[in-house]
Amino acid sequence: DDDDLDGLPDDCEECSEDPDGDGICGDLDACPNWPGECSKGEAIIYVTSPGESIQQAVDAVVDGGIVDIGSGTYPVSSTINLRGKAFTMQGRRDKAGLHLTTIDAQGSCGVMVAERNETNETLIRDLVLTGGSSTGGGGLKCIDASDPMILDCVIRGNTAEEYGGGIHCTWEANPLVKGCLIVDNVAGLGGGGVSIYNGSPDLVDCTIAENQAPQGGGIHYSYTFISVTLDGCTVVDNEASGLNSEGGGVYGTGEGVLRVYDTVFCGNTVEGLATRENQIAGEFDDEGGNCVSEECIDDGAGDVACRETCIWDLDGNGQVDAFDLAYVLGYWGSDDIAGDINLDGIVDAVDLGLVIAAWGPCS
Helix, strand or coil: CCCCCCCCCHHHCCCCCCCCCCCCCHHHCCCCCCCCCECHHHCEEEECCCCCCHHHHHHHCCCCCEEEECCEEEECCCCEECCCCCCEEECCECCCCCECEEEECCCCCCCEEECCCCCCCCEEECCEEECCEEEECCCEEEECCCCCEEECCEEECCEEEEECCCEEEECCCCCEEECCEEECCEECCECCCEEEECCCCEEECCEEECCEECECCCEEEECCCCEEEEECCEEECCEEECCCCECCCEEECCCCEEEEECCEEECCEEECCCCECCCEECCCEECCCCEEECCEEECCCCCEEECCCCCCCCCCCCEECHHHHHHHHHCCCCCCCCCCCCCCCCCCHHHHHHHHHCCEECC
8 A cells, every 4th residue: 555655655664653652653553552562452451560651551541441550569750640531450469369569659649549530430459559648648539529449459658748648539529449458548637548528438348557647547537518438347556646636546527427337446546635536536327237446356257356345244244243253264374365354365363353343233
């Protein structure tokens, strides 16, 4: 063929367009916008080395496609924008479920943002988002009615100058966050793990742990027109610290609704002046199956559980009595939590003394 009628066959001429700069003419390139490995039509974009741009992969993938990121740590120097596309971005996990793909912003920017009306057809899964630093949403920011689905991710070690060290949802952003570990994030004002301002996200089967902020070490929510759901989550060992700190686990303000199902709140703390409410500060709707406790214990199956309020009532009959004394004596010398009231690793005279001192009905 000689489309331009210049006497030279088209395949002997230089490319008029090569969008991805890979040396293959755009009209001959299976993936004209991605220089790396891909499937025809850019339905699957493979990011296989840290030198390849995740943002370029997002820009190249078609709606309904997949950005598949291989094992390893991928540094980014600018926030990854999901561009409002309906696609899946996925990392790798081993057979034991360990995450093998990390996106690390190295303190230079937020890791990821959804700001163009993404729906739950935008799926982010099996990734570690870390090293993010921003005004809000160090790990992930969802804004302006963006509702992506975040599945089985780890959001760790991110910071926000103001709100949402791990995740910040604002202005009618309603993502579904499911099966995620949100841990070791810090915010300067509120929501070390998660902050919600005028949004209605669902957090399902998530662990929110060891995050820190002055208000809502784990979770902070505010404003009127919001409805936040926690379902099957564990909110544990978060800290609210600083002047007027509140809500080690959760802090809520305004007239929004927090609906809580089958969720554990324990071991959260508040440090500082004029502090209050270690576990939850603010109203919430108890939809059943929840436990709230100052102390956490291992439930024997490797999961976190609440320490009962009347800790001396070992048989749960509402009385501290001879039956509880028998529990202590029956487990004497062991480390079994069934008799170890003070959780020091041994059932001994200290536990016996605690039972005797608390003798009588539980208050």
